[in-house]
Amino acid sequence: MKKVGIGIIVRDSSGAVMASVSQIIRAGYDPLIAEATAILRGVQLALEAGFWHCIIESNAQVIVNLINSQSSVSSDVGLIVTDILNLIVNFRECIISFVRRNANKAAHCLAKLGVMSDSDGF
Incomplete structure (x- = not known):
């Protein structure tokens, strides 16, 4: 089964890092599902941390566009977007x-770390 790493960084309004997570997902996921899952995990983490305002950044433009358009999509990605x-x-x-990916280097490095990790936990 394929391993996909996701990296999440939660920052406050001044840009200071408040939390970060590196996680591995074991599945034969389509890359869009992995990207949507990373956004979902980021939203969940921000909620758990008690943030009232958040900015979620992703280099997955297709997923960002689906979320922002609030489109209903009949697919696995659509379920995650919902x-x-x-x-x-x-x-x-x-x-x-x-x-762009080059502006999201820290999260990308965390995702790589997640792939190298043996932990599936959040």
């Missing part, structure tokens, strides 16, 4: 934005 949309209503403000 979960994300159901969770972000709990924030006072939640912005989902696209960033």
Whole structure:
């Protein structure tokens, strides 16, 4: 079974890192499902940390566009997007934005670390 690493960094409004997670997902996932899962995990982490405002950045433009358009998509990715949309209503403000991979290096490094890890935990 294929291993996919995801990296999540939670920052406050000044950009200071408040939490970070590196996680491995074991499955034959489509890359879009892995990217959507990373966004979902980031939203969950921000909620668990008690943030009322959040900005979620991802280099998966297709997923970011699906979330921001609030489109209904009949697929596995669509189910994850629906979960994300159901969770972000709990924030006072939640912005989902696209960033290029080179602007998202820390999360990318955490994702690589997740692949090398033996832990499946969050």
